[in-house]
Amino acid sequence: MTIIDRYILKRYLFTFAMMLILFIPIGIMLNLAEQIGKMIDNEAPLDEILVYYLNFTIYIGSLLFPIFLFLSIIFFTSKLANNTEIIAILSSGVSFGRFLRPYWIGASIIAVLMFFMGMFIVPNASQGYNEFKYEYLKKGKQDRVTSNIFNQLNESDFIYVSSFDPARQIGYNFTFEHFNKDNQLEYKISAANIRWVPKDSVYRLTSYKKRKMRKDTEIVETKRRLDTLFTFKIDDLTPVSYIAETKNLFELNRFIADQKSKGASNINTYILVKYRRWALPVTAFILTIIGVAVSSVKRRGGMGVNLAFGMGVAFIYIFFDKVFGTLAEQSGFSPLMAILIPNILFGLLGLYLLKNAKR
Numbered sequence: 001m002t003i004i005d006r007y008i009l010k011r012y013l014f015t016f017a018m019m020l021i022l023f024i025p026i027g028i029m030l031n032l033a034e035q036i037g038k039m040i041d042n043e044a045p046l047d048e049i050l051v052y053y054l055n056f057t058i059y060i061g062s063l064l065f066p067i068f069l070f071l072s073i074i075f076f077t078s079k080l081a082n083n084t085e086i087i088a089i090l091s092s093g094v095s096f097g098r099f100l101r102p103y104w105i106g107a108s109i110i111a112v113l114m115f116f117m118g119m120f121i122v123p124n125a126s127q128g129y130n131e132f133k134y135e136y137l138k139k140g141k142q143d144r145v146t147s148n149i150f151n152q153l154n155e156s157d158f159i160y161v162s163s164f165d166p167a168r169q170i171g172y173n174f175t176f177e178h179f180n181k182d183n184q185l186e187y188k189i190s191a192a193n194i195r196w197v198p199k200d201s202v203y204r205l206t207s208y209k210k211r212k213m214r215k216d217t218e219i220v221e222t223k224r225r226l227d228t229l230f231t232f233k234i235d236d237l238t239p240v241s242y243i244a245e246t247k248n249l250f251e252l253n254r255f256i257a258d259q260k261s262k263g264a265s266n267i268n269t270y271i272l273v274k275y276r277r278w279a280l281p282v283t284a285f286i287l288t289i290i291g292v293a294v295s296s297v298k299r300r301g302g303m304g305v306n307l308a309f310g311m312g313v314a315f316i317y318i319f320f321d322k323v324f325g326t327l328a329e330q331s332g333f334s335p336l337m338a339i340l341i342p343n344i345l346f347g348l349l350g351l352y353l354l355k356n357a358k359r
Contacts, residue, residue, distance in 0.1 A: 004089060005102040011080075012106035015072040023068065024061055028053055035137055044136040052132040058125035062117055066283045067314055069110055073103075073291030074310040078303040086296055096358045100292065107288040111281035118277045119249040127246035144238045152263040153232055156180070161194070161237060169234050170195040174205065176230070187212045191226075196234040202227040203234075244273040252277075268328050272335040276325075279339045286343060287314075289350030293357040317346055 001009070032053075039049060080086050089099055134141065147163045149171070156179045161171035174194040180186045191205035208226040212219040247255055256270050264270075290313060295306040324338035 001102070001105075004094070005105070008080075008102035009106050011076045012073065012103065013109065015076040016069055016106075016110065019068040019072045019075075020061060023064070024057055027060055027064075028056065031056065038137050038139075042136040042139050044132075048132060048136075051128060055125040055128040055132070058117075058122060059129045062114075062122045062125075065110075065114055065117075066280070066287055069284060070287040070291050070310060070314055071307070073288055074295045074306050075303070077292055077295040078306045081296055081298045082303060084298065087298070103288050103292055104285075107284045111284040114284060115277075115281045118280050123246050123248045123251075126242065130240070130242045130246070144240045146238060149238050151232075151237060152261075154261060157231075159232065159237070164237050166235070166238070168195070171234075171237055185213055194234075197227070200227065203230055244270040249277070266329070268333075268335050272325055272328050272338060275335055275339040279343055282343060286347050286350055289354055290346065293350060293353035296357050313346075313349075317342060320345065 044052075077086075086099070090096065144166065146166070149162075149164055150158070150160050152158050158177045158179075160173075160175040162173035164171045171194045172192070174189075174191045176189040178186050178188075188211045189205075190209050190211075192207035193205075195204045195206075197204050205226045205228065206224070208223040210221040212221070244252060244255065252270070252274055256267070256274060259267050259270060291310065294309055294313070295303075299305050320342040324333070324341055327333040328335040328338035
């Protein structure tokens, strides 16, 4: 690396770090000002509040990584252009492609950081952030579907509850159906409610009834109460809405495979989370290309014009990402395509802007 490479790379990383250091505390203060009343009303302990804001910093910071990166590139590259430093560099015989080398190195460093944070650090922070939010800030609001829950455990076992109380770990109007290899109902268990008893590590069924099918004969077994075992966990009846965000790379892959085998109706939501994590490092390169292309040319309006244009591009990118993400979650649209389309479109936009910037 030459002196110029180290100079640009240092500005790249320093400006990005300063963006995080300056804006995340502002986000914390705004959030605290908005939520302090709820925290006091719900008697949130001080130590949990401190942990919440640690998780908040990691969680929100990861979401805003691309925006901070984009703005920092536009900011310091515009300063280089306004100070005619870029013109001096190119006039010395350095090609525009060679000029971009420190930007690629910086983007690679940020991409690696984004990858490891998104796959292994942010999931833990997301769990703590969401658990605190639903316990103290959205108290009484449901963080999961709690009525008319149907779940396929495997190829032959199905369960249903009309409603589920996650706090008490009890489901009402429980039904368990087991089918044989010929897809014929072999037996059916029903109960007024099913409750998990942690002390004994068993499920307790109230008003238990089991119907066994033997050709043309039906055998009925009833009990007022029965303690038994099942292969599923009580929380598997209805995972929390943010469950995929709380799992690291390996846990998420296993979770998606498990939900696919169960025929989960919202499987696209989980797959979308997975693909977004993989796409996040690529975003660092796309935004670097666009940022340099927009801000490397000295303009009459100065840095303000570049920042305004950059903010417009950033919001359009977020809009596209949200639209296609919603399509994948709410319809049969492919989660992979929902991630690829915005990135391909803006990647092509970046290459077009970069080609014009070279001229």
